[in-house]
Amino acid sequence: xxxxxxxxxxxxxxxxxxxxxxxxxxxxxxxxxxxxxxxxxxxxxxxxxxxxxxxxxxxxxxxxxxxxxxxxxxxxxxxxxxxxxxxxxxxxxxxxxxxxxxxxxxxxxxxxxxxxxxxxxxxxxxxxxxxxxxxxxxxxxxxxxxxxxxxxxx
Amino acid sequence: xxxxxxxxxxxxxxxxxxxxxxxxxxxxxxxxxxxxxxxxxxxxxxxxxxxxxxxxxxxxxxxxxxxxxxxxxxxxxxxxxxxxxxxxxxxxxxxxxxxxxxxxxxxxxxxxxxxxxxxxxxxxxxxxxxxxxxxxxxxxxxxxxxxxxxxxxx
Ligand SMILES: CC(=O)N[C@@H]1[C@@H](O)[C@H](O)[C@@H](COP(=O)(O)O)O[C@@H]1O
Ligand SMILES: CC(=O)N[C@@H]1[C@@H](O)[C@H](O)[C@@H](COP(=O)(O)O)O[C@@H]1O
Numbered sequence: 690x691x692x693x694x695x696x697x698x699x700x701x702x703x704x705x706x707x708x709x710x711x712x713x714x715x716x717x718x719x720x721x722x723x724x725x726x727x728x729x730x731x732x733x734x735x736x737x738x739x740x741x742x743x744x745x746x747x748x749x750x751x752x753x754x755x756x757x758x759x760x761x762x763x764x765x766x767x768x769x770x771x772x773x774x775x776x777x778x779x780x781x782x783x784x785x786x787x788x789x790x791x792x793x794x795x796x797x798x799x800x801x802x803x804x805x806x807x808x809x810x811x812x813x814x815x816x817x818x819x820x821x822x823x824x825x826x827x828x829x830x831x832x833x834x835x836x837x838x839x840x841x842x843x
Numbered sequence: 844x845x846x847x848x849x850x851x852x853x854x855x856x857x858x859x860x861x862x863x864x865x866x867x868x869x870x871x872x873x874x875x876x877x878x879x880x881x882x883x884x885x886x887x888x889x890x891x892x893x894x895x896x897x898x899x900x901x902x903x904x905x906x907x908x909x910x911x912x913x914x915x916x917x918x919x920x921x922x923x924x925x926x927x928x929x930x931x932x933x934x935x936x937x938x939x940x941x942x943x944x945x946x947x948x949x950x951x952x953x954x955x956x957x958x959x960x961x962x963x964x965x966x967x968x969x970x971x972x973x974x975x976x977x978x979x980x981x982x983x984x985x986x987x988x989x990x991x992x993x994x995x996x997x
Binding site for chain 2: 710711714717718719720721722723727728730731734735738740741746747766768769770771772773774775776780782783804808812813814815816817818819820821824827828830831832833834835836837838839840841842843
Protein backbone atom coordinates (compact mmCIF):
# COMPACT_ATOMS: atom_id res chain seq x y z
CA UNK A 690 0.00 0.00 0.00
CA UNK A 691 1.17 3.57 -0.63
CA UNK A 692 0.23 7.17 0.12
CA UNK A 693 -1.76 9.27 -2.37
CA UNK A 694 0.47 11.34 -4.64
CA UNK A 695 1.80 14.48 -2.92
CA UNK A 696 1.57 13.00 0.58
CA UNK A 697 4.55 11.80 2.59
CA UNK A 698 5.23 10.28 5.99
CA UNK A 699 8.10 11.29 8.27
CA UNK A 700 9.19 11.57 11.90
CA UNK A 701 7.77 14.46 13.90
CA UNK A 702 10.08 17.52 14.07
CA UNK A 703 10.50 20.11 16.83
CA UNK A 704 9.28 22.76 14.37
CA UNK A 705 5.98 20.96 13.62
CA UNK A 706 4.11 23.07 16.18
CA UNK A 707 3.08 25.46 13.41
CA UNK A 708 2.24 22.76 10.82
CA UNK A 709 -1.26 21.93 12.04
CA UNK A 710 -0.57 18.88 14.21
CA UNK A 711 -2.53 20.31 17.15
CA UNK A 712 -5.55 20.94 14.90
CA UNK A 713 -5.40 17.33 13.74
CA UNK A 714 -5.12 16.05 17.34
CA UNK A 715 -8.14 18.14 18.35
CA UNK A 716 -10.21 15.74 16.21
CA UNK A 717 -9.22 12.97 18.67
CA UNK A 718 -9.68 14.65 22.06
CA UNK A 719 -8.96 17.73 24.20
CA UNK A 720 -5.65 19.26 23.18
CA UNK A 721 -5.69 22.20 25.62
CA UNK A 722 -2.84 24.70 25.55
CA UNK A 723 0.46 23.63 24.01
CA UNK A 724 2.72 26.62 23.38
CA UNK A 725 5.65 26.42 20.95
CA UNK A 726 7.95 26.18 23.98
CA UNK A 727 5.95 23.39 25.59
CA UNK A 728 5.84 21.56 22.26
CA UNK A 729 9.61 21.75 21.87
CA UNK A 730 10.24 20.64 25.41
CA UNK A 731 7.95 17.58 25.04
CA UNK A 732 9.60 16.83 21.68
CA UNK A 733 13.04 17.07 23.28
CA UNK A 734 11.99 14.84 26.16
CA UNK A 735 10.64 12.23 23.73
CA UNK A 736 13.91 12.31 21.74
CA UNK A 737 16.03 11.82 24.86
CA UNK A 738 14.54 8.56 26.10
CA UNK A 739 16.23 5.39 24.81
CA UNK A 740 15.67 1.67 25.34
CA UNK A 741 18.45 -0.68 26.54
CA UNK A 742 19.00 -1.62 22.89
CA UNK A 743 19.46 2.03 21.90
CA UNK A 744 16.13 2.40 20.02
CA UNK A 745 13.86 5.36 20.71
CA UNK A 746 11.17 4.96 23.38
CA UNK A 747 8.87 7.47 21.61
CA UNK A 748 8.36 7.28 17.86
CA UNK A 749 5.94 10.00 16.71
CA UNK A 750 5.12 10.16 12.98
CA UNK A 751 3.22 12.64 10.82
CA UNK A 752 1.75 12.42 7.33
CA UNK A 753 2.01 15.77 5.51
CA UNK A 754 0.35 16.96 2.31
CA UNK A 755 2.11 18.66 -0.61
CA UNK A 756 2.10 21.98 1.31
CA UNK A 757 3.82 20.44 4.32
CA UNK A 758 0.62 20.61 6.37
CA UNK A 759 0.13 17.78 8.88
CA UNK A 760 -2.94 15.74 7.90
CA UNK A 761 -2.43 12.72 10.16
CA UNK A 762 -0.36 11.82 13.20
CA UNK A 763 0.27 9.00 15.61
CA UNK A 764 3.01 7.48 17.71
CA UNK A 765 4.27 4.26 19.14
CA UNK A 766 6.22 4.16 22.36
CA UNK A 767 8.06 1.09 23.48
CA UNK A 768 7.85 -0.40 26.95
CA UNK A 769 10.62 -2.59 28.37
CA UNK A 770 9.39 -5.50 30.49
CA UNK A 771 10.74 -8.34 32.64
CA UNK A 772 8.29 -10.90 31.20
CA UNK A 773 8.91 -12.59 27.84
CA UNK A 774 12.67 -12.72 28.61
CA UNK A 775 12.93 -8.96 29.01
CA UNK A 776 10.46 -8.39 26.17
CA UNK A 777 9.44 -5.14 24.50
CA UNK A 778 5.85 -4.02 23.86
CA UNK A 779 4.81 -1.24 21.48
CA UNK A 780 1.94 1.02 22.54
CA UNK A 781 0.24 2.88 19.69
CA UNK A 782 -1.19 6.19 20.89
CA UNK A 783 -2.85 9.38 19.73
CA UNK A 784 -3.85 8.39 16.22
CA UNK A 785 -5.60 11.26 14.47
CA UNK A 786 -6.47 11.90 10.83
CA UNK A 787 -7.78 15.27 9.64
CA UNK A 788 -11.53 14.96 9.08
CA UNK A 789 -11.21 16.40 5.54
CA UNK A 790 -8.84 13.53 4.60
CA UNK A 791 -11.11 10.50 5.03
CA UNK A 792 -11.10 7.73 2.40
CA UNK A 793 -7.39 8.00 1.57
CA UNK A 794 -6.29 5.17 3.90
CA UNK A 795 -3.94 7.54 5.73
CA UNK A 796 -4.85 5.96 9.08
CA UNK A 797 -4.12 2.47 7.82
CA UNK A 798 -0.78 3.57 6.37
CA UNK A 799 0.16 5.19 9.67
CA UNK A 800 -0.73 2.10 11.72
CA UNK A 801 1.32 -0.14 9.40
CA UNK A 802 4.36 2.15 9.73
CA UNK A 803 4.07 2.48 13.52
CA UNK A 804 3.67 -1.30 13.91
CA UNK A 805 6.76 -1.83 11.77
CA UNK A 806 8.82 0.57 13.91
CA UNK A 807 7.87 -1.42 17.01
CA UNK A 808 8.61 -4.73 15.28
CA UNK A 809 12.03 -3.47 14.17
CA UNK A 810 12.77 -2.28 17.72
CA UNK A 811 12.22 -5.89 18.79
CA UNK A 812 8.68 -5.78 20.22
CA UNK A 813 6.94 -9.16 20.66
CA UNK A 814 3.57 -7.40 20.36
CA UNK A 815 1.98 -4.01 19.76
CA UNK A 816 -1.18 -2.97 21.59
CA UNK A 817 -3.58 -0.04 21.46
CA UNK A 818 -6.88 0.96 23.02
CA UNK A 819 -9.82 2.15 20.96
CA UNK A 820 -13.57 2.60 21.10
CA UNK A 821 -15.92 -0.20 20.01
CA UNK A 822 -16.63 1.81 16.84
CA UNK A 823 -12.98 1.66 15.73
CA UNK A 824 -12.49 -2.10 16.21
CA UNK A 825 -13.30 -2.84 12.54
CA UNK A 826 -10.71 -0.29 11.35
CA UNK A 827 -7.95 -1.81 13.48
CA UNK A 828 -8.94 -5.32 12.36
CA UNK A 829 -8.33 -4.16 8.78
CA UNK A 830 -4.84 -3.14 9.97
CA UNK A 831 -4.18 -6.71 11.20
CA UNK A 832 -5.06 -6.16 14.88
CA UNK A 833 -7.26 -8.48 16.97
CA UNK A 834 -9.34 -7.88 20.09
CA UNK A 835 -7.24 -8.81 23.13
CA UNK A 836 -8.94 -7.44 26.24
CA UNK A 837 -10.74 -4.64 28.00
CA UNK A 838 -9.30 -1.16 28.63
CA UNK A 839 -10.05 0.09 32.15
CA UNK A 840 -9.41 3.66 33.34
CA UNK A 841 -9.55 5.97 36.34
CA UNK A 842 -9.50 9.75 35.78
CA UNK A 843 -8.20 12.52 38.03
CA UNK B 844 -7.19 -0.34 53.71
CA UNK B 845 -3.98 -1.94 54.93
CA UNK B 846 -1.79 -4.97 54.35
CA UNK B 847 -2.08 -8.10 56.53
CA UNK B 848 0.37 -8.10 59.44
CA UNK B 849 3.92 -9.05 58.38
CA UNK B 850 3.46 -7.89 54.79
CA UNK B 851 4.95 -4.69 53.40
CA UNK B 852 5.03 -2.82 50.11
CA UNK B 853 8.13 -1.18 48.65
CA UNK B 854 9.85 -0.22 45.40
CA UNK B 855 11.50 -3.01 43.42
CA UNK B 856 15.27 -3.36 44.08
CA UNK B 857 18.07 -4.51 41.76
CA UNK B 858 18.65 -7.43 44.14
CA UNK B 859 15.05 -8.72 43.94
CA UNK B 860 15.97 -11.26 41.24
CA UNK B 861 16.42 -13.90 43.94
CA UNK B 862 13.34 -12.95 45.98
CA UNK B 863 10.75 -14.82 43.94
CA UNK B 864 9.43 -12.05 41.69
CA UNK B 865 9.89 -14.15 38.53
CA UNK B 866 7.89 -17.01 40.09
CA UNK B 867 5.09 -14.59 40.88
CA UNK B 868 5.14 -13.16 37.34
CA UNK B 869 4.93 -16.67 35.89
CA UNK B 870 1.37 -16.79 37.25
CA UNK B 871 0.54 -13.94 34.81
CA UNK B 872 2.24 -15.08 31.59
CA UNK B 873 5.44 -16.41 29.98
CA UNK B 874 8.47 -15.12 31.88
CA UNK B 875 11.13 -16.92 29.81
CA UNK B 876 14.78 -16.52 30.77
CA UNK B 877 15.77 -13.52 32.89
CA UNK B 878 19.28 -13.96 34.31
CA UNK B 879 20.47 -11.92 37.30
CA UNK B 880 22.47 -9.78 34.86
CA UNK B 881 19.50 -9.19 32.56
CA UNK B 882 17.34 -8.36 35.58
CA UNK B 883 19.83 -5.79 36.84
CA UNK B 884 20.21 -4.21 33.43
CA UNK B 885 16.42 -3.86 32.97
CA UNK B 886 16.16 -2.48 36.51
CA UNK B 887 18.92 0.03 35.76
CA UNK B 888 17.27 1.04 32.51
CA UNK B 889 13.94 1.59 34.31
CA UNK B 890 15.65 3.72 36.97
CA UNK B 891 17.35 5.92 34.39
CA UNK B 892 14.29 7.15 32.51
CA UNK B 893 12.77 10.39 33.83
CA UNK B 894 9.80 12.56 32.84
CA UNK B 895 10.14 16.28 32.05
CA UNK B 896 8.98 16.96 35.62
CA UNK B 897 11.73 14.72 37.04
CA UNK B 898 9.45 11.86 38.15
CA UNK B 899 10.30 8.27 37.27
CA UNK B 900 8.87 6.84 34.04
CA UNK B 901 8.83 3.29 35.50
CA UNK B 902 7.51 2.67 38.99
CA UNK B 903 7.68 -1.05 39.85
CA UNK B 904 6.44 -2.13 43.29
CA UNK B 905 6.55 -5.40 45.21
CA UNK B 906 4.66 -6.68 48.24
CA UNK B 907 6.87 -8.93 50.40
CA UNK B 908 5.97 -11.28 53.24
CA UNK B 909 7.69 -11.43 56.64
CA UNK B 910 10.55 -13.49 55.10
CA UNK B 911 11.20 -10.89 52.41
CA UNK B 912 9.73 -13.13 49.72
CA UNK B 913 7.90 -11.34 46.90
CA UNK B 914 4.21 -12.31 46.97
CA UNK B 915 2.82 -9.67 44.57
CA UNK B 916 4.18 -7.24 42.02
CA UNK B 917 3.06 -4.64 39.52
CA UNK B 918 4.19 -1.40 37.96
CA UNK B 919 2.96 1.85 36.54
CA UNK B 920 4.87 3.65 33.83
CA UNK B 921 4.07 7.19 32.85
CA UNK B 922 3.60 8.38 29.29
CA UNK B 923 4.11 12.03 28.33
CA UNK B 924 1.67 13.31 25.70
CA UNK B 925 0.95 16.43 23.63
CA UNK B 926 -2.83 16.21 24.21
CA UNK B 927 -4.42 17.47 27.45
CA UNK B 928 -1.92 20.38 27.53
CA UNK B 929 1.08 18.08 27.58
CA UNK B 930 -0.73 15.60 29.85
CA UNK B 931 0.61 12.50 31.56
CA UNK B 932 -1.01 9.06 31.48
CA UNK B 933 -0.20 6.19 33.83
CA UNK B 934 -0.15 2.67 32.38
CA UNK B 935 -0.52 -0.12 34.95
CA UNK B 936 1.25 -3.27 33.80
CA UNK B 937 2.26 -6.75 34.87
CA UNK B 938 0.11 -7.17 37.96
CA UNK B 939 0.68 -10.56 39.54
CA UNK B 940 -0.23 -11.99 42.94
CA UNK B 941 1.12 -15.35 44.13
CA UNK B 942 -1.65 -17.93 43.81
CA UNK B 943 -1.18 -19.02 47.44
CA UNK B 944 -1.96 -15.46 48.62
CA UNK B 945 -5.54 -15.01 47.38
CA UNK B 946 -8.15 -13.41 49.66
CA UNK B 947 -5.75 -10.96 51.32
CA UNK B 948 -6.59 -8.03 49.02
CA UNK B 949 -2.92 -7.72 48.02
CA UNK B 950 -3.91 -6.98 44.41
CA UNK B 951 -6.30 -4.23 45.45
CA UNK B 952 -3.66 -2.67 47.71
CA UNK B 953 -1.12 -2.74 44.88
CA UNK B 954 -3.51 -1.10 42.38
CA UNK B 955 -4.34 1.67 44.88
CA UNK B 956 -0.63 2.39 45.47
CA UNK B 957 0.27 2.34 41.75
CA UNK B 958 -2.66 4.62 40.90
CA UNK B 959 -1.55 7.03 43.63
CA UNK B 960 2.02 7.14 42.26
CA UNK B 961 0.64 8.09 38.83
CA UNK B 962 -1.68 10.70 40.34
CA UNK B 963 1.20 12.24 42.32
CA UNK B 964 3.33 12.32 39.16
CA UNK B 965 0.57 14.47 37.64
CA UNK B 966 -1.30 11.94 35.47
CA UNK B 967 -4.79 12.99 34.31
CA UNK B 968 -5.75 9.31 34.01
CA UNK B 969 -4.43 5.81 34.59
CA UNK B 970 -5.29 2.98 32.20
CA UNK B 971 -4.72 -0.76 32.07
CA UNK B 972 -5.76 -3.69 29.94
CA UNK B 973 -7.24 -6.86 31.38
CA UNK B 974 -9.29 -9.89 30.45
CA UNK B 975 -13.10 -9.83 30.68
CA UNK B 976 -12.80 -12.03 33.80
CA UNK B 977 -10.79 -9.37 35.68
CA UNK B 978 -13.13 -6.43 34.96
CA UNK B 979 -15.02 -6.89 38.26
CA UNK B 980 -11.76 -6.84 40.26
CA UNK B 981 -10.62 -3.57 38.67
CA UNK B 982 -14.08 -2.05 39.18
CA UNK B 983 -13.63 -2.74 42.90
CA UNK B 984 -10.37 -0.75 42.62
CA UNK B 985 -12.28 2.26 41.21
CA UNK B 986 -11.63 1.62 37.51
CA UNK B 987 -14.26 1.77 34.77
CA UNK B 988 -14.46 0.17 31.32
CA UNK B 989 -13.11 2.65 28.76
CA UNK B 990 -12.50 0.78 25.51
CA UNK B 991 -11.21 -2.26 23.68
CA UNK B 992 -7.60 -3.48 23.74
CA UNK B 993 -6.37 -4.52 20.28
CA UNK B 994 -3.07 -6.33 19.62
CA UNK B 995 -0.81 -7.70 16.93
CA UNK B 996 1.88 -10.26 17.85
CA UNK B 997 5.24 -10.94 16.21
C1 LIG C 1 -5.22 4.10 19.22
C2 LIG C 1 -5.50 5.45 19.78
O1 LIG C 1 -5.21 6.46 19.17
N1 LIG C 1 -6.08 5.49 21.02
C3 LIG C 1 -6.35 6.77 21.67
C4 LIG C 1 -5.31 7.05 22.75
O2 LIG C 1 -4.01 6.95 22.23
C5 LIG C 1 -5.56 8.47 23.24
O3 LIG C 1 -4.57 8.87 24.16
C6 LIG C 1 -6.95 8.52 23.87
C7 LIG C 1 -7.28 9.92 24.30
O4 LIG C 1 -8.43 9.88 25.11
P1 LIG C 1 -8.55 10.79 26.42
O5 LIG C 1 -8.59 12.21 25.93
O6 LIG C 1 -9.85 10.32 27.01
O7 LIG C 1 -7.37 10.52 27.29
O8 LIG C 1 -7.94 8.09 22.91
C8 LIG C 1 -7.74 6.81 22.29
O9 LIG C 1 -7.84 5.80 23.25
C1 LIG D 1 -3.23 -4.99 34.30
C2 LIG D 1 -2.31 -6.05 33.82
O1 LIG D 1 -1.51 -6.58 34.60
N1 LIG D 1 -2.38 -6.37 32.51
C3 LIG D 1 -1.47 -7.37 31.95
C4 LIG D 1 -0.35 -6.69 31.16
O2 LIG D 1 0.29 -5.72 31.94
C5 LIG D 1 0.64 -7.78 30.76
O3 LIG D 1 1.78 -7.23 30.14
C6 LIG D 1 -0.08 -8.77 29.85
C7 LIG D 1 0.83 -9.91 29.48
O4 LIG D 1 0.24 -10.63 28.45
P1 LIG D 1 1.13 -11.21 27.25
O5 LIG D 1 2.04 -12.24 27.85
O6 LIG D 1 0.09 -11.80 26.34
O7 LIG D 1 1.88 -10.07 26.64
O8 LIG D 1 -1.23 -9.30 30.52
C8 LIG D 1 -2.18 -8.35 31.03
O9 LIG D 1 -2.78 -7.64 29.98
